[in-house]
Amino acid sequence: MDLVARSAASSASRLVVAGVALLLVGCTGAPEPGVVSPSPTASASAAPSGATPSGADAWDGQVTADVEVIAEELPVPWGLAPLPGGRFLVTMRDDATLAVVHPTGDVEPLAGSGGAQELADQTVADGEGGLLGVAVDPEDAGPVITVFLYRTGETDNAVLRAELDLDSGVLRDLTTVLDGIPKASNHNGGRIALGPDGYLYVATGDAGDPANAQDPESLAGKILRITPDGEPTPGNPDAGSPVWSMGHRNVQGLGWDPSGRMFAGEFGQDELDELNVIEPGGNYGWPEVEGPGDEAGFIDPVAWWPTSEASPSGIAVTGEAVYLAGLRGERLWRVPLLGDASAVADGESPGFGEPQALLEGEFGRLRAVHAGPDGALYVLTNNTDGRGEPTTEDGRVVDDRLLRVTLTPCECTVADD
Template sequence: MGVRTGAATVALLLAAGCSGVPEQAGAPASPPAGQTSEATGGAEERDRLIPPGEPVDVAAGLRVPWDVAFLPDGAALVSERDSGRVVRVAPDGATTEAGTVGGVVAEGEGGLLGLAVSPSYAEDSAVYAYFTAAEDNRIVRMAYDPADGLSGAEVIVDGLPKAGNHNGGRIAFGPDGMLYAGTGDAGREELAQDTGSPAGKILRMTPDGEPAEGNPFGNLVYSYGHRNVQGLAWDEDGRMFGVEFGQDAFDEVNVIEPGGNYGWPEVEGVGGSDEYVDPVVTWTTDEASPSGAAVAGGSLWVAALRGERLWRIPLTGADDGPVYEPEALFVGEYGRLRAVAAEPGGDAVWVGTSNHDGRGAPAGDDDRLLRVPLDPR
C-alpha cells in the first residue's frame, strides 16, 4: 500500500491561545507547548478507516494538469497550466479537447490554474477558470457544451496581482452557492494583511463576480493573512478548509472563518495568539508543499508537490479539534501531486501528477490522472 505516517503536526484548536510559542518563521520548530502530534483518539479513528485501494491510471500524456472539475455526467474537465488547454476526461478515460482559454500567459507558476463547474450547470452550462494573463490574474466564465467545446469567455474578476510565483489559483463553489477563490501574495507579502487588496486572501463572490452578501469587509475578501492558497474544500457540515504553502518552515491546513486573519507574514504555522487563527494541521515544507484538496470518505485529501505524496486527514466532524492525525500515502511512488478532486458519489478521488512543471522527473506516461478508490472491498 505504501502507507506511512508522516511527521505532521496536528494543531489542536484548544492550543490556539497557549502562550510561550517559539518563533517558527525561517526554520522548522517543534510543536509549541500544549500541542500534540496526534489528536485525542487519532490512532483509533485511523485504524477504523478502510485503507484506500491502489491508484489506477485514468488518463496519461497530460502536461501539468492543474485542476480537475467534475461535470454532472461524471466526466471531468482538466486544466493544463502551460498550454492553456482544457481537456475533457470521460469516466472510462477517453480524452477530448474541450478548448483553449484565451489570454493565458504561462510564466513561472502562472498559467491556466483553477476550474469550477457551476452548481446550476444543467441550466446555465457555465464553467469558470482562474488564470494568469499579461497584467494580472483573473477569473472568467465560459459556456461549455460537449459537442461545441468552450465558448464565450467573460471576465468576472480581474486585477488580482500576479507574479512568477504565489498566484494562488484554486476556485470552487461552496455549499452556499457562492464562488470562492484562493489567491497568493504575488511575492508582496505585505498585501496579505491589507483587507483592501485581493492578494493573499480567500475571496467569496456571486457567480457574476460581485462581493457576496455577508462578506466581512464589504468587498470580495472573505479571509486574509494567507501566503499562497491552492486548496479549498468543505466537509458535510459546511466547514471550510483552506490549504496553503508556507515559506521555509510550515505548510498549513486551516479552518476558514469569515474575517479571520491567518497570520502571514507575521506568522508561519502556529502563532498561539488571539490575533490570528491557528492552523489545524502543519507540515514541514519538504513533507508537503500542498496544492489541491478535496473531502471524501470522511477525510480531507491533500495533494503534495515537494512531498510527493497524498495526505489523508481524517475528519472528526467537531468544531473543537476537527482533524485526526494525517497519513501519508503513496510516498514517492508517482512524483509530484498537484490536483485532487472527489469523484461524484464519493467512491474515489482523482489525483493529478505535476512532473512536467519544471521541478519533477517525469516518467514516460506523465503527467497522469490517477483514480484512488476509497472503499476497495
C-alpha cells in the first residue's frame, strides 16, 4: 500500500487509547536502572523555547497519559521534525523518502522529482543505515523552509541541506554540507538537531569500530557542532574541528532543557544504555566505560538502564523531564527534572528524579519523540524495521504510527518489582 492509500486508511481508523497508566519499572536481575543527582554543571548556551506539558514548571511525581493515534502505516519511519501549522516532516529509513503528516492524520508524500528523487538515489539503506535524521529551522514560517537531513550513502554518512516548498510539496536545492562520516551496517548515529545557539548538532555512531570513538581525528563516535554550511563552529573545543564531544558508542537522541543544558541518549552494548549531560570537549568513555564508571577523564551518565529495558533512540526535553524513546525496551522513559530548571542561571544544577516507564508494551518499539508547542509529546513507533512485530487490525498492518501523548501529573502507585 502506498503512502496515499495509507493516509486514507489512517484517517478512517484513528483511535484514542485513554488513561494509559505509567509505572516505575523495576529491573529483574543485574544491572538495575540508576540516576545521579545533582547533575553535572550546565554548559553555557542560550535557553530554547521548549514546551512543558500542561504548563507545569516541574513534576517530581508520577504522570498519566492519554494517547491518540495521529497517523498509521508509515514504512520504517525514523526522523521527526515539526513544520508550521502543526504538521510534521517524517523520514522513511529504507525507502529514503519523506512525507508530511498533517494534524488530521493525512500523509502527504513529497514529490518524487528534483531533490526528493536525488535524495533517494544517493541513499543506501543497509542495516541501520538509510535516510535517518531530519531537522527544520524553527525560524522558518514557510511556505519555503530549510531542511537538514542525515543519510547513509555508498561510502559514508553525510548531512545534507535542502529547501522544502510546503505549498507544492517539492524538495529542491539538495546540497551536501558535511560528508566523510564513517558508515557501517550498524552504529550510524543519525540524529541531527538545531541547538538553541542556532548551530547544527550531529550525532554519529562508532560505525562498528569502537576505537573510532576515542580518535579525535575521526568523525565517528562523536557529537559534532557545525554551521548550517557545514563548517566547524566558532567556539568548538578544538578550533577547526567539528567535534563537540567524543567517546560515544551510538548517540541517536539530542535535546536541551530550558536552562540550556544539552542532553544525549546513547545505546550501550551489553549492559547499560545512557542519558548524558553533554559538556563541550567532554569524553563519555566508550569503549573503556559503559554506564557509570567513575573513572578519571570520563564523564558518567546521569541516568542509565539495562539495554533490555531501553535502547534509547530519539529524546525530547521539556521544562519538567527528559523523555527517551526505547526500541528494545518498548517504552518511553521519563526522567524528571527536579526543581525549577531556571535555577541554573543562579548557579544551581537541578537534579533528576527516579526514571519512570511510560507506554510500556502498548505500542512496541519507539523510535522518536518530540515535545510539541501544545504541551503534548509526539512519538513515532518503529515496528516495521525488521526487528519488531508490526501490529495488525482486521488483517491490516497498522504500524508504524505517529502518536500524540498528553501527560497529566498524578498521585500514581509505584509498582512492586
